[in-house]
Amino acid sequence: MPGILSDLRIVEVSAFIAAPLGGMTLAQLGAEVIRIDPLGGNIDIGRWPLAPDGTSLYWASLNKAKRSVCLALNTPQGQELARALICAPGENAGTLLTNLPASGWMSFSALSQHRADLIMLRLTGNADGSGAVDYTVNCASGFPLATGHGGAPVNHVLPAWDIAAGLYLATGLLAAERTRRRSGHGQEVTLALSDVMLATVANLGYLADVQVNNAVRPPLGNDLYGAFGRDFRTADGRHIMLAAISNRQWRAIGKATGLAARLALGGPLMEADLDTEGGRFAARHAICAVLEPWFASRTLAEIRTALDGSGVLWGPYQDFGQLVHEDPRCSLKNPIFATIDQPGVGQIMANTAPLGFSVDGRVPPQAAPRLGEDTEAVLSEILLISSLEYGRLRDQKLVA
Amino acid sequence: MPGILSDLRIVEVSAFIAAPLGGMTLAQLGAEVIRIDPLGGNIDIGRWPLAPDGTSLYWASLNKAKRSVCLALNTPQGQELARALICAPGENAGTLLTNLPASGWMSFSALSQHRADLIMLRLTGNADGSGAVDYTVNCASGFPLATGHGGAPVNHVLPAWDIAAGLYLATGLLAAERTRRRSGHGQEVTLALSDVMLATVANLGYLADVQVNNAVRPPLGNDLYGAFGRDFRTADGRHIMLAAISNRQWRAIGKATGLAARLALGGPLMEADLDTEGGRFAARHAICAVLEPWFASRTLAEIRTALDGSGVLWGPYQDFGQLVHEDPRCSLKNPIFATIDQPGVGQIMANTAPLGFSVDGRVPPQAAPRLGEDTEAVLSEILLISSLEYGRLRDQKLVA
Numbered sequence: 001m002p003g004i005l006s007d008l009r010i011v012e013v014s015a016f017i018a019a020p021l022g023g024m025t026l027a028q029l030g031a032e033v034i035r036i037d038p039l040g041g042n043i044d045i046g047r048w049p050l051a052p053d054g055t056s057l058y059w060a061s062l063n064k065a066k067r068s069v070c071l072a073l074n075t076p077q078g079q080e081l082a083r084a085l086i087c088a089p090g091e092n093a094g095t096l097l098t099n100l101p102a103s104g105w106m107s108f109s110a111l112s113q114h115r116a117d118l119i120m121l122r123l124t125g126n127a128d129g130s131g132a133v134d135y136t137v138n139c140a141s142g143f144p145l146a147t148g149h150g151g152a153p154v155n156h157v158l159p160a161w162d163i164a165a166g167l168y169l170a171t172g173l174l175a176a177e178r179t180r181r182r183s184g185h186g187q188e189v190t191l192a193l194s195d196v197m198l199a200t201v202a203n204l205g206y207l208a209d210v211q212v213n214n215a216v217r218p219p220l221g222n223d224l225y226g227a228f229g230r231d232f233r234t235a236d237g238r239h240i241m242l243a244a245i246s247n248r249q250w251r252a253i254g255k256a257t258g259l260a261a262r263l264a265l266g267g268p269l270m271e272a273d274l275d276t277e278g279g280r281f282a283a284r285h286a287i288c289a290v291l292e293p294w295f296a297s298r299t300l301a302e303i304r305t306a307l308d309g310s311g312v313l314w315g316p317y318q319d320f321g322q323l324v325h326e327d328p329r330c331s332l333k334n335p336i337f338a339t340i341d342q343p344g345v346g347q348i349m350a351n352t353a354p355l356g357f358s359v360d361g362r363v364p365p366q367a368a369p370r371l372g373e374d375t376e377a378v379l380s381e382i383l384l385i386s387s388l389e390y391g392r393l394r395d396q397k398l399v400a
Numbered sequence: 401m402p403g404i405l406s407d408l409r410i411v412e413v414s415a416f417i418a419a420p421l422g423g424m425t426l427a428q429l430g431a432e433v434i435r436i437d438p439l440g441g442n443i444d445i446g447r448w449p450l451a452p453d454g455t456s457l458y459w460a461s462l463n464k465a466k467r468s469v470c471l472a473l474n475t476p477q478g479q480e481l482a483r484a485l486i487c488a489p490g491e492n493a494g495t496l497l498t499n500l501p502a503s504g505w506m507s508f509s510a511l512s513q514h515r516a517d518l519i520m521l522r523l524t525g526n527a528d529g530s531g532a533v534d535y536t537v538n539c540a541s542g543f544p545l546a547t548g549h550g551g552a553p554v555n556h557v558l559p560a561w562d563i564a565a566g567l568y569l570a571t572g573l574l575a576a577e578r579t580r581r582r583s584g585h586g587q588e589v590t591l592a593l594s595d596v597m598l599a600t601v602a603n604l605g606y607l608a609d610v611q612v613n614n615a616v617r618p619p620l621g622n623d624l625y626g627a628f629g630r631d632f633r634t635a636d637g638r639h640i641m642l643a644a645i646s647n648r649q650w651r652a653i654g655k656a657t658g659l660a661a662r663l664a665l666g667g668p669l670m671e672a673d674l675d676t677e678g679g680r681f682a683a684r685h686a687i688c689a690v691l692e693p694w695f696a697s698r699t700l701a702e703i704r705t706a707l708d709g710s711g712v713l714w715g716p717y718q719d720f721g722q723l724v725h726e727d728p729r730c731s732l733k734n735p736i737f738a739t740i741d742q743p744g745v746g747q748i749m750a751n752t753a754p755l756g757f758s759v760d761g762r763v764p765p766q767a768a769p770r771l772g773e774d775t776e777a778v779l780s781e782i783l784l785i786s787s788l789e790y791g792r793l794r795d796q797k798l799v800a
Contacts, residue, residue, distance in 0.1 A: 004575045016645075021603060025568075029575055043646060048626025048678060049609040049617075057612060058626075061605040108758070126729065135629055136713055139641035140727055142720035144622075144631075146557050148548055153631055153639050153717045155622045156556035157546045163560070163600060167567030168425075172755040174574035175404045175429055179760060181581075187759035194729050195736050195754035200563060202737075202751040203421060205461040206720045207730070209449040211748045212457060216721040217449075222544075222555045226448025226458075229535055231544075231553055239553050241539035245416075246443060278448060313536055317553045320542035320606045321616040327540060329526065329594050330607070336595050337602075348611045351602040354595035355572040358508070359587035360579060 003030015004360035009093040010034070010173065011086045012066070013073075013106065015042040017134070017159050018193065019099035019123050020062040021166030026173065027065035028353035030363050034378055035066045036082050038073045039400045041371050055344030063368040064340075064350060069379070070372035070400040077398050079105040081379070087115035088382050094186065095177065097169060099123040108188040117186035119176045121169050127192040134159040137197045142206060142217070150219040165196045228280035230288055231317065232295035234303060239317040240295065247275055252311035253291075262290050338365040343373075372400045403430015404760035409493040410434070410573065411486045412466070413473075413506065415442040417534070417559050418593065419499035419523050420462040421566030426573065427465035428753035430763050434778055435466045436482050438473045439800045441771050455744030463768040464740075464750060469779070470772035470800040477798050479505040481779070487515035488782050494586065495577065497569060499523040508588040517586035519576045521569050527592040534559040537597045542606060542617070550619040565596045628680035630688055631717065632695035634703060639717040640695065647675055652711035653691070662690050738765040743773075772800045 008031040012023040020035070027033035037045070047058040069085070072078035083105060086096045094115050102108065102122050112118045125132030138144060138161060144153035172189045180186050201207055209215045222231040222241070228250065229243030244250035254260025266274060266286035273279035280287065295303060300316055307314050316322075323330050332338065332349060340350045352365045379385040379399065393399045408431040412423035420435070427433035437445070447458040469485070472478035483505060486496045494515050502508065502522050512518045525532030538544060538561060544553035572589045580586055601607055609615045622631040622641070628650065629643030644650035654660025666674060666686035673679035680687065695703060700716055707714050716722075723730050732738065732749060740750045752765045779785040779799065793799045 004579050017604070024603065025571060029571075046677075048681070049605055049613065049615065051608075051612050056605075057608040058605040061603055061608055064603075127734065131711075131713055132715070133643060133645065133713060135624065135641050135643045136715035139631070139639075139715045139717045140723060140729075141558075142718060142723045143556065143558050145717055145719040148554050152633075153622065153641075154548050154554060155631070155641075156543065156558065156560070157617075157619075157625075158541075158543050158556065158560055158600075159604070160556070160558055160560040160563070164563050164567060167564060167571060168753075168755055171425060171429075171567060171570045171574060172757075174571060174578060175755075176757065176760075178574060178578060178581075179404050181578075185759050187757055189758070190756040191754055195734070198730055198734065199736055199751045199754040200558075201720070201723065203424065203461055203464075204417070204559070205449055205457040207724055208451075208457040208461055208742075208745065208748055208750070210721050210724045212451050212745055213449065214721075215449065216719050217557075219557075222553065224535065225557075231539070231555070233552075239539075241535050241553075241555075243533060243535045245533065277446075281448070311531075313531055313533060315532070315536035315539045317539045317545055318542060319545040319616050320601070321610050321614075323540060323542050323601065324607055324610040329540075330598055334527065334595070334598065336599055342608075345608065345612055348608055350608070351599045353568075354591055354599040355568055355575075356590040357572075357576065357587055358589070359585050360576075 002361060003363035004357050006030035007092045008032070008177070009090070010095045010097055011036060013082070013096065013098045013100055015044040015099065017062060017162035018165035019097055019169065021163060022169030022173070023066060023097050024062060024064055025167065025170040025353055028363055029355065033066045034069055034085060034374070035063060036069045036071055036073070036085065037371065039070050039397065045371065051345045053344055057345065060342050060345060060368040065352070065363065065366040066369060067374035067378055068369035068371055069375045072398045075398060081383070081398070083111060083114055084383050085378065086111060087118060091181070095119045095173060097121045097173065112186065117180055117184060119173065119180060119186045119189065121173050121189045121191070123165060123169060123191050123193065125192065126194045132194050134162045134193070137161050137194050140194070141197045141201055146217050146219050148219055149221050161193055161197050164200060165191060165193050168196060223284060224281070226281050227277040228284055228287060230284070232292060234295055234300045235297055236299040238300040240300065240303060240314055241317065242291070242312070242314045244280065244313060245277065248311060249313045250274070250280060256307050256310035256312050257291065257294050259290055259294060263287060266290065335362060340365055340367045342367045343370040375399050402761060403763035404757050406430035407492045408432070408577070409490070410495045410497055411436060413482070413496065413498045413500055415444040415499065417462060417562035418565035419497055419569065421563060422569030422573070423466060423497050424462060424464055425567060425570040425753055428763055429755065433466045434469055434485060434774070435463060436469045436471055436473070436485065437771065439470050439797065445771065451745045453744055457745065460742050460745060460768040465752070465763065465766040466769060467774035467778055468769035468771055469775045472798045475798060481783070481798070483511060483514055484783050485778065486511060487518060491581070495519045495573060497521045497573065512586065517580055517584060519573065519580060519586045519589065521573050521589045521591070523565060523569060524590070524592050526594045532594050534562045534593070537561050537594050540594070541597045541601055546617050546619050548619055549621050561593055561597050564600060565591060565593050568596060623684060624681070626681050627677040628684055628687060630684070632692060634695055634700045635697055636699040638700040640700065640703060640714055641717065642691070642712070642714045644680065644713060645677065648711060649713045650674070650680060656707050656710035656712050657691065657694050659690055659694060663687060666690065735762060740765055740767045742767045743770040775799050
C-alpha cells in the first residue's frame, strides 16, 4: 500500500469512534492497521445507521483501509494469538492502540514482557479509569449550556470530543514511535476523553475567562462571540451563515449588498467602532437589522450570485442530503473522495484522510474490511501460521 | 525543555485557532515552536475574551509553551529573517506550519530553494485556496440543521472543525518528519478546513446513510441517535445527561433507580427489544416517561449519590463557571493543569497537552509568551545575530 506511513504497523483493539478514528487516520496515511475483534465483532459492530442488509454504515465508515482479524479473545489461546500479533518483531511493528479496559493479558505490564519496546496507546473515559463517553463529557464542558438561546442545554450532534481524542491518539502514536526509533524505548501513552475536553476548553480561553473575569459565556444563538457573524433566512426558506473576521471581510459585505452607507450608521448608532471585531459584536443587532431584509428578499441562488467572488465570508446551511447532492466539494471532483465497493453496502463514494503530501501523495479511499476478512492472511503473514494450522484454529472456534 | 518532542523545532506563521492549536499541541509535547508574527501581532492578537488590561485570553490560551518572534514581514529584510529561521540547518529544524496565504517569499517553492528538505504544512479554507472558516464550513456540514429541535439551524459553539484541523496538522507534521528522517525528502503538506469537515462527516457514516438509504438524519433534540440517551431536569433546576450504550449500562439504570420492572414494560409496549441499542432508541419516549419523574423529584446531589459507582453512564450539565468551580477534574488535582504566571493576566490555572507518556512524561503547563518576547533570543541562538546587530534591526523597526 502506498502512503507516507506505509512501513508502519499498528494493532488496534477498539470500539466506537475515538480509537477507531485514530487507527483509521493512520491507515489512511498508509499504515497497516490491524483491528482485532472478538468473534462476531465488538460492541459497535451493529451500530446505526445500517444498510438494508443490516451492515453497519457507522462501522464501515470508521474502519476503512484497515485489516480485520477476529479472535476468541475470551480464551487463553485467542489472547495468545492477539499478543503475538501485538508483540511481533520488527522495528515498525509493536504498537497497540486501544480504548478497551486494558487489564490482564492486555495490560501494558503484561504485554511489554513479550516486547520490551512496545508502544501502547490507551484511551480511557476519565483519567482515573472510570467511564465517560462523548455525551457525558460534553455535558460537563460548558458548551451545551452556551448553545442555542438558553433555558435548556443543547447538545451538539457532532461527537467532537471523540474526534479530537482520535486525532490526539494519532499524534501521540507518531510522537512515541519517533522517540522509539531514536532512543529504543517504548512506553504506555495514556489519554482520557475528559482531559481532551478540559484541555480544549482551556485552549479556547473559556477557563481563563472564568478565572480572570468571573465571566461565563452566555448562549448567543448563532451569533459569533466577539465578532460579527450570524445566520440569515433567505426568500426561498434556506439559511445562510455570514461572518466577518477581518476589516476587509466586513467592508466586502457592505460593498456586495450595496448597504455600506447604512451599515456604517450602525457605528454611531450603537457608539461602537465598526473597524474592530469587538465594535461589530457590540453593534450586531443594528447590523443584522439592516442586513436581514436584504437576505430575506433574495433566494439562495441570487445571494450566491451577489456574494461569490466578492470577498464576503459566507455559506449556505445544508442538511446531510444537500451536502451530498448540492455541494461540489462533496463529490468525486474532490481528491479525498472516490467510489469504493463496500462489502454489504455496494458502490459508494467514500473518503481518505484530508491531508495531502506533495511527495508521498494521498492514499486512495479504501473500503472497510468485512469482519474477520483478513484473519487468515494476517496470521499467515505475521505469525507464519499454515493453512492447515489455521483450519485447526477455525475448527476450535478460536478464529473467524 | 523536557518532553517527547524536545529535539524538534517548528516555525509557525499563523493566526486564529487551527494552526496555532497544531503548533501548541507539539509545543506541549516539548517541541520548540517559534511563532512569528508581524510587528504589533497578527490579526488574532486582540481577540475576545480579554483580561482587564486588554490582553487577549484567547491568544494567551492558544499560544502557550511557544516562543514569540516579531518581524517586519512586510519588508524584504523582515522576510529574509523569517526565511532564515524557517530554513535554518539542523535535522530537527526546517519545518513551517502556516494558515496564511503562502505566496511570494513564503511559498513552498520559494522557501524550498533555501532548504531542499523543507517540510511545510499549509492549512487553507477550501482546497482551491478560497476562504472558509469554521463557521462557514460548519453551516455546510449538515450538523446545524440536525441540532436542537429543527425549524432553524443551531450552530454549535465549539469550533470543532478548527480543533480537528489543528490536530490533523500535528499528525501530518509528525508523519512528514518521520519520512524525512528516513528518506531525506521534505515536502508540502496541505490541508483544507472544508476537507476536514467532509472527511469527518463521511467517517461518521452520514454520507453513506444519504447515499445508501437516502436518509437525512433529522434533529432529535438531545436524544442520542440509534441508542438510549437524553438530558433530564432535576428537582433543583439542574440538568443531567444519561446514556446507555451497552446492555450492562442499560441494566444499571434500572437497578440504580429501582425502576427496572417498569422500564422493562417499555419493550412490549413499544414492540421493541430493549436488549438492543436500536430497540432502546425506538422505545425512548416510553423509557423517558418512566425516568423523568425520578430525576425531576431529586436534586443533583441526590442523583449523584444514587448513580455514582452504580455503573450508570451519566453526568451533570455544567456551564463554564460550574466546570471551573465544581468539577474536580478541572482542578490542580489533574496533572494536565498547573498554576502559571501569564503575562498581562496573572496567576491562572492552565493546561498542557492531554497525552501522558509513561517514560517521557508530561511537559508541565507553560504560559504563552508576551508578543515578541523571544525575538532577540531566537535571532541570537539560531541566526547568531549579536546584540549590537539586533539593536540596529530594532532601530530600523525590522524586529520588536
